[in-house]
Each structure stands twice: as C-alpha cells, then as structure tokens.
Amino acid sequence: MELSVFTVLVGVGYWIQGFRCFPWLAVNFYLMNTLKVDSSTLQILQTSATLPMVAKPIYGIISDAVYIGGAHRLPYIIIGGLLQAISWGAIVFIPAAGSSVYIMTAFLLVSNLGASIVEVASDALVAETGKKAKASSSGELQSFAWIAIAAGGVMGNLLGGIAISQVDAKIMFVIFGFLLSIQVMICLTVDEKAFGLPSSQEVPGLGVNSTKEKGEIPSVTERLGESPMPNKSFFSESKRDELGIQAIKSKRAAECTFMKNVQKQVSGLLGALKNQQIAYSLAWFAISYAMIPILTGTMFFFQTQHLKLDPAILGLAKVVGQFGLLLGSIIYNRFLKDISLRKLLVSMQILLSFCMLSDIFLVNQLNIRLGIPNSVYILGASALVEVVSLFKILPFTVSLAQLCPPGCEGSLMAFVMSVQSLSSIISGYLGVALVSFLGVSSENYSRLPLAIFIQSMATLVPLIWISFLPDRESTKHQKDE
Numbered sequence: 018m019e020l021s022v023f024t025v026l027v028g029v030g031y032w033i034q035g036f037r038c039f040p041w042l043a044v045n046f047y048l049m050n051t052l053k054v055d056s057s058t059l060q061i062l063q064t065s066a067t068l069p070m071v072a073k074p075i076y077g078i079i080s081d082a083v084y085i086g087g088a089h090r091l092p093y094i095i096i097g098g099l100l101q102a103i104s105w106g107a108i109v110f111i112p113a114a115g116s117s118v119y120i121m122t123a124f125l126l127v128s129n130l131g132a133s134i135v136e137v138a139s140d141a142l143v144a145e146t147g148k149k150a151k152a153s154s155s156g157e158l159q160s161f162a163w164i165a166i167a168a169g170g171v172m173g174n175l176l177g178g179i180a181i182s183q184v185d186a187k188i189m190f191v192i193f194g195f196l197l198s199i200q201v202m203i204c205l206t207v208d209e210k211a212f213g214l215p216s217s218q219e220v221p222g223l224g225v226n227s228t229k230e231k232g233e234i235p236s237v238t239e240r241l242g243e244s245p246m247p248n249k250s251f252f253s254e255s256k257r258d259e260l261g262i263q264a265i266k267s268k269r270a271a272e273c274t275f276m277k278n279v280q281k282q283v284s285g286l287l288g289a290l291k292n293q294q295i296a297y298s299l300a301w302f303a304i305s306y307a308m309i310p311i312l313t314g315t316m317f318f319f320q321t322q323h324l325k326l327d328p329a330i331l332g333l334a335k336v337v338g339q340f341g342l343l344l345g346s347i348i349y350n351r352f353l354k355d356i357s358l359r360k361l362l363v364s365m366q367i368l369l370s371f372c373m374l375s376d377i378f379l380v381n382q383l384n385i386r387l388g389i390p391n392s393v394y395i396l397g398a399s400a401l402v403e404v405v406s407l408f409k410i411l412p413f414t415v416s417l418a419q420l421c422p423p424g425c426e427g428s429l430m431a432f433v434m435s436v437q438s439l440s441s442i443i444s445g446y447l448g449v450a451l452v453s454f455l456g457v458s459s460e461n462y463s464r465l466p467l468a469i470f471i472q473s474m475a476t477l478v479p480l481i482w483i484s485f486l487p488d489r490e491s492t493k494h495q496k497d498e
Contacts, residue, residue, distance in 0.1 A: 022207055023146070023207075024161065025203065026203055026204065026207060027139070027142070027143060027158070027161065027162055027165070028161065028165045029165075029199070029200055029203060030094065030135070030139050030165075030200055031139065031162045031163075031165035031166040031169065032165045032166065032168060032169035033169060033196055033197065033200055034132070034135070034136060034139070034166050034169060035165070035166035035167060035168065035169025035170035035171075035172075035173060036169035036170070036172060036173040036193070036196065037132060037169075037173065037193070038170055038173040038174050038177060038335065039172075039173035039174075039176060039177040039180075039189060039192070039193055040105060040177075040189050040190050040192075040193040042173075042174070042177035042178065042181060042328070042331070042332060043177065043180075043181055043186035043189040043190065044125070044186070045059065045063075045317060046181050046186060046321075046328065047186040047187075048062065048118070048121075049317075049318065049321070049322075051115075051186070052116070052118050052121070054118060055318075055458065055459055056314040056315045056317070056318040056452070056457075056458065056459050057314060057315075057449045057452060057453060057458075058118070058314075059314040059317065059318070060311075060312075060313055060314025060315070060445055060448060060449050061314075061445075061446070061449055062118070062122050062125070063313065063314065063445065064441075064442050064445030064446060064449075065122065065126070065442075066122065066125040066126055066128075066129055067129060067438060067441065067442060068126065068129075068442065069126060069129045069130035069132075069133045070129060070133050070434075070435070070438040071435050071438045071439045071442070072133070072435070073133055073136070073137055073431050073434055073435050073438075074286075074428060074431040074432050074435050076093075076133060076134050076137040076138075077137045077141065077428070077431050078279055078282055078283070078428075080093045080134075080137060080138050080141060081141070081282070082279055087209075087210075088209035088210075089209075090138050090139075090141060090142040090145070090209055091138075091142075091204045091207060091209045093134050093135070093137070093138035094134075094135050094138045094139060094142075094200070094204050095201050095204045095205065096131070096134060097130075097131040097132065097133070097134035097135035097136075097138065098131065098135060098197050098198075098200050098201040098204070099131070099201055100127055100128065100130055100131025100134070101128045101131035101132055101135070101194075101197050102194045102197040102198050102201065103127075104124040104125065104127045104128035104131065105124075105128060105190045105191070105193055105194040105197070106190075106191075106194050107124050108121055108124050108125075108187070108190055109187045109190050109191055109194070115187065137431070139162075143158055143162050146158060167339060167343060170335075170336075170339050171336050171339055171340075174332040174333070174335035174336045174339070175332055175333065175336055176332075177189070177328075177332050178327075178328050178329035178330070178331055178332020178333060179328075179329050179332070181328040181332075182327065182328050182329065282428050283428075285422070285428060286428040286429060286432060288422065289421055289422055289428075289429050290432075292420065292422070294420050294487045295417065295420050295421065295429075297485040297486070298358075298413070298416070298417060298420070298485060298486055298487060299417075299433065299436060300482075300485060301479060301482055301483070301485040301486055302413055302433070302436065302437070302440075303436050303437075303439070303440045304440075304479050304482065305362075305366065305409075305440075305479040306437060306440035306441055306443075306444055307439075307440040307441075307443040307444055307447075308444070308447070308475055308478060308479065309444050309447075309472060309475050309476050310444065310447040310448035310450070310451040310468070310471065310472050310475060311441070311444045311445050311447070311448040311472075312448050312451075312452065312465075312468060312469065312472060313445070313448070314448075314449070315448075315452050315457055315465065315468070316376065316399075317331075318459045319380065319462055319465065320391075320395065322459060323459075323462060324379075324391050326391060326392060326395065327392070330392045330395060330396070331395075333396060334395050334396050334399050334400045335400075335403070337396050337397075337400040338400040338401075338403040338404050341400060341401065341403075341404035342403075342404050342407055342408060345404060345408045345411075346408075346411060349408075349411055349412065353412070354412075354415065357488050358412055358413070358416045358486050358487060358488070359483055359484075359486045359487075359488055361412050362409060362412065362413070362483070362486060363480060363483055365405055365408065365409045366409075366476055366477060366479060366480055367477070367480075368405055369402065369405045369406060369409075369476050370473045370474070370476040370477050371473075372398065372401050372402045372405055373402055373469060373472050373473040373476060374469065374470065374473040375398040375402075376398070376399070376402075376469045377466045377469050377470065378394070378398070379391065379394055379395070379398070379399075380462065380465050380466050380469065381466060410437065413433075414430065414433060416486075416487065417429065417430075417433060418430075420487065448472075451468055451471060451472075452465075452468055455467060455468050
C-alpha cells in the first residue's frame with residue numbers, strides 16, 4: 018500500500034483506537050489509589066462507561082444520512098476526537114472532575130461516546146473507500162486498519178503497564194489527549210472529496226442540484242446566464258416567490274431523502290431480524306455473554322492489592338491475549354472455518370468454562386505449590402480467558418454474514434456489536450451483584466473461589482439452548498436461497 022494522506026489518516030486513527038487501553042489502564046489505578054473506590058464500584062464504573070457503545074447503529078445511521086459541510090465521515094471523526102480530547106483534558110485540569118467519582122464517570126461516558134462515533138465513522142470510511150479499490154488490492158485497506166489497531170493495542174498495554182508505576186495517571190491522560198488532538202488536526206487538513214467519496218451535493222435529494230433532477234424550477238441566476246446581477250428592484254415579487262418556493266422544495270426533498278434512507282436501513286435490519294435463524298442465533302449470542310457474571314473489578318483488586326503484582330505484568334497479559342486472538346484468527350481461517358457453528362461454539366464455551374475455573378488455582382495459590390509464579394500463571398491462564406471470550410465473536414459473525422440478506426450487512430453487524438456491548442454491561446452488573454451477595458470484598462476474598470465456580474458453571478448454561486444456532490446444513494440451505 019502506497020503511503021498517502023489517506024493511509025496516514027487511517028493508520029493514525031485506528032492506531033489511536035487501539036491505544037485507548039493506555040489511559041484506561043491508568044483509570045483503573047487512579048480510581049483505586051486516588052479516589053479509593055472499592056472493587057464493586059470500580060466494576061460498576063467500568064461497565065457503565067461503555068453504555069454509549071450500545072447506540073453504535075444509531076451513530077451509523079446518522080453519519081450515513083446527515084452531511085456536515087458537504088461531508089459525512091471526517092466531520093464525525095473530528096467531533097468524536099474532540100469529545101474524547103475535551104473529556105480527558107477536563108479530568109486533568111478541572112479539579113472537581115479529577116476528585117469526584119461521579120463527575121469523572123460522566124466525562125468517561127462522554128469520552129466513550131466520542132470513541133464510539135469515531136469507530137463508526139472510521140469503519141464506514143474504510144468500507145466505503147475499500148469498495149473503490151481494485152480487485153487485486155481488495156481487503157488491503159481493512160487489513161491495514163486491523164494491523165494499525167492491533168499495534169496500538171500492543172503498544173498501549175505495554176507502555177501503560179510500564180508508565181503506571183513511573184508517572185502520575187493524569188500525565189497518561191494528557192498524553193492520550195494530545196494524540197487525539199493530532200488526529201483531529203490531521204482530519205481538519207484533509208478534504209473528504211479527495212478520497213472519492215460523494216458529497217452532499219452529489220447525493221440525490223441532498224444537494225442543490227436535487228431539484229433540477231426532478232424537473233423543478235431552475236434558479237433565477239441560471240435563467241439569466243452570465244448576465245451581471247441587477248439590483249434588487251429588478252426582481253419582481255413573483256420571481257422572489259419562485260426562489261422561496263424552490264428553496265422550500267429543496268429542503269423538503271433533502272428531508273424526505275434523509276427519512277427514506279433511515280427508513281430503508283431500519284426496514285432492512287428489521288427484515289433480517291425476522292429471519293428465525295438470525296434472530297435465534299442473535300438471542301443465543303446475547304445470552305452467552307449476558308448470563309456470565311464477570312468479576313473483572315474483583316480480580317483486578319485481588320491481583321494488584323492482594324498479590325501485589327506489578328502493573329507491567331497486567332499490561333503484558335493483555336498483550337499476550339491480543340497476540341493469542343490474532344493467532345486464533347489465523348487458526349480459524351486455516352483449519353476451523355469448515356466446522357459447524359454449533360460444534361465450534363460448544364467447544365469454545367466448554368473451554369471458556371475451564372479457563373475461568375483455572376482462576377481458582379490463582380486465588381488459592383495452588384500454582385505456587387506447583388512451582389508456577391503468579392506472574393507467569395496470569396500471562397497464561399488469564400490471557401487465555403480473554404482470548405476465548407473474544408474469539409467466539411469471529412465464527413459467529415461469519416455465520417451471520419452468510420445468513421444475512423444482501424444490502425443490510427453493515428446494519429446487522431453494527432447491531433450485533435451493539436447487542437454484544439449491552440450483554441457485556443448486563444454481565445458486569447451481574448458480577449457486581451454476585452460478589453456483593455457472597456460478601457466478597459477487598460478485605461475478604463474467602464468466598465471468591467465460590468464466585469469463580471458459579472461464573473464457570475454459568476458459562477455452560479447457554480449450551481442448553483445450543484439448538485438456537487444453525488447447523489452447517491441449514492446455513493448452506495439459507496445461503497443457496
């Protein structure tokens with residue numbers, strides 16, 4: 018891929034998306050050490066801050082239909098970047114934001130709102146531009162974006178783990194805010210038209226020429242040709258009325274086109290969801306995440322306060338997890354893509370259950386008895402849990418893409434990610450309820466093994482409804498139809 022303004026824009030944008038783990042690792046330690054929140058409160062804040070991610074399909078519809086300054090991708094990336102930069106800056110420079118849990122959470126919500134808008138607009142920009150690529154380079158842009166976001170994630174976790182013990186958390190917030198400012202400035206210097214994307218002037222019903230396409234009254238200027246404009250007294254009252262009527266009709270045409278675009282996308286999505294195989298598969302996917310009580314806040318406190326693990330180890334564990342996810346994707350494409358979705362997800366749910374159960378070894382320090390240091394054990398077992406949990410999205414989305422009717426793939430995939438975010442939020446709240454019910458806290462981890470066991474068993478419950486997922490034969494039949 019040749020280096021150009023567009024590749025720099027995409028590369029920097031996706032790299033920063035991946036690098037978001039850098040300030041968020043600092044957020045966890047800042048809430049724990051500076052604001053003195055307990056493990057349950059930390060998890061509630063972590064979970065609640067992801068609420069804007071649920072509305073991604075709405076952001077997608079708006080960016081598709083509403084043009085700002087004649088463009089509909091870069092303006093949203095700029096808006097999202099500014100929301101993030103302002104939020105992180107406020108936490109640093111506004112005393113109340115950095116000292117109040119509630120105010121800080123509000124700014125984190127705004128930051129994630131901005132991140133969601135940027136992700137939707139960036140994905141749409143890459144997808145829209147990728148369609149114009151030559152057949153020989155098809156998919157090259159998407160691969161470049163994937164590499165950029167993975168590189169950002171690796172660097173963010175590595176540098177975040179090191180920096181958290183060397184510098185103040187607010188400095189990490191400032192660094193990330195500065196990177197966001199660079200992204201915004203790059204976007205401000207670029208014209209979206211240079212990428213070959215249509216402007217509002219070229220979209221039927223949105224541009225000034227939309228009325229002419231429908232045989233509406235031409236403007237007075239057009240009828241006068243190149244004649245110099247006379248003074249206002251030249252125009253008769255009727256001609257001014259024509260201009261007013263034309264402007265009203267143009268505005269109504271644009272509004273009508275916008276509503277039609279929105280209705281078309283919503284209608285396509287609802288039509289896809291009426292397909293029983295898609296609806297049942299999506300229901301199983303949501304249940305498989307929502308009913309597992311996540312214990313991230315409790316385990317974070319246990320690892321950092323009780324086991325006194327170096328923050329760099331936690332960052333490195335995330336890096337190992339990301340490399341594992343990349344390796345898993347390669348293995349899936351090479352060896353697993355022909356296996357039926359039911360068999361694959363049954364195996365993955367069982368594997369995930371055993372991986373979660375392995376945390377009992379860490380809590381009871383059985384790994385130490387076996388001669389395995391805590392840092393080494395976390396790099397293996399804990400990283401594997403994250404890999405398996407995220408990896409099952411891949412075969413599910415591949416299967417769903419085969420079932421999806423033509424024309425609504427983007428809307429359906431955005432809806433899937435929205436459902437996954439909502440399910441994860443429910444899962445996070447369920448985890449808080451579980452540890453509270455069992456009396457697990459930063460002062461008492463005696464019943465943490467029981468909470469982990471319940472979590473592991475809950476992972477197997479969705480297998481009861483595994484028939485909701487299509488088998489290979491039904492998927493092929495649906496695709497042929």
